[in-house]
Amino acid sequence: MDALKNKRGFICDMDGVIYHGARLLDGSKAFVQWLTAQGKRFLFLTNSSARSPRELRQRLLHMGIDVSEDHFITSAMATAHFIAAQRPGGRVYVIGDSGLYQALYEAGLSVDESQPDYVVVGETRSYNYEKIEIAIQLVRNGAKLIGTNPDLTGPTERGIAPACRALIAPIEMSTQRQAYYIGKPNPLIMRHALQLLGCQREETVIIGDRMDTDIVAGIESGIDTALVLSGITRESDLPQYAYQPHHVLKDVSVIAGEQPGKAAKGTMP
Ligand SMILES: [Mg+2]
Numbered sequence: 001m002d003a004l005k006n007k008r009g010f011i012c013d014m015d016g017v018i019y020h021g022a023r024l025l026d027g028s029k030a031f032v033q034w035l036t037a038q039g040k041r042f043l044f045l046t047n048s049s050a051r052s053p054r055e056l057r058q059r060l061l062h063m064g065i066d067v068s069e070d071h072f073i074t075s076a077m078a079t080a081h082f083i084a085a086q087r088p089g090g091r092v093y094v095i096g097d098s099g100l101y102q103a104l105y106e107a108g109l110s111v112d113e114s115q116p117d118y119v120v121v122g123e124t125r126s127y128n129y130e131k132i133e134i135a136i137q138l139v140r141n142g143a144k145l146i147g148t149n150p151d152l153t154g155p156t157e158r159g160i161a162p163a164c165r166a167l168i169a170p171i172e173m174s175t176q177r178q179a180y181y182i183g184k185p186n187p188l189i190m191r192h193a194l195q196l197l198g199c200q201r202e203e204t205v206i207i208g209d210r211m212d213t214d215i216v217a218g219i220e221s222g223i224d225t226a227l228v229l230s231g232i233t234r235e236s237d238l239p240q241y242a243y244q245p246h247h248v249l250k251d252v253s254v255i256a257g258e259q260p261g262k263a264a265k266g267t268m269p
Contacts, residue, residue, distance in 0.1 A: 009199030010042040016209030016231020024063040027253020034256035047183040049076035049122030049148035050097040075149040075183030076100040080107035096122035121168040122148035139175045149183025184213040190221035
């Protein structure tokens with residue numbers, strides 16, 4: 001536990017770690033207060049590309065947690081960073097929401113519907129047939145296909161909604177091209193997070209509730225991992241994975257030292 005508490009940088013997944021849908025999870029507030037009080041560097045990371053850091057900040061604020069916009073990283077930001085590094089000033093055709101457009105503009109990329117270098121797809125409620133049809137023509141004409149994240153579904157207040165990979169599937173099938181995906185578990189987003197944190201990987205920990213995204217991303221990036229059991233993964237799921245997290249915790253309150261009687265369920269050797 002000391003090894004975990006002594007880390008300088010914290011990269012935290014959001015859903016299943018800080019909140020569940022619209023409900024704040026136990027101890028999240030204390031954890032964020034602890035991060036602030038201890039002078040830790042921290043980022044909230046989400047694979048969703050729909051919301052901007054400003055919108056994510058508002059979402060947390062509604063739940064009673066106040067952190068500034070520079071404490072968020074999204075798959076949209078990592079995607080924009082990747083494209084800007086590959087092709088500075090590049091042109092993109094976008095199927096996505098405001099969070100994705102904003103990230104692309106901020107990275108110096110421009111939207112082009114006639115001869116883009118890339119077709120970029122993220123989550124959006126304005127998904128429609130016409131856009132898919134255009135995207136397919138552009139990819140057939142040579143535009144490279146990028147997905148902001150490889151998630152098939154995402155959690156919503158109403159249950160499960162299709163996420164990026166489900167939305168991009170018709171383009172992949174019609175063009176016979178595979179999209180390149182940026183979000184977790186691609187280590188690209190973790191490297192971008194480390195850059196934003198200004199921390200080395202050895203002094204950083206990733207906290208998440210999913211083995212197949214959060215934990216594998218940490219392991220493949222050489223960053224220590226902490227699995228919280230407040231989200232998707234149960235402790236009984238662990239044996240089926242070839243890789244194991246460095247720490248297993250009931251929830252993030254354990255790190256803040258809250259509820260000492262009900263502390264960590266166990267720490268992996
Ligand atoms: Mg999660």
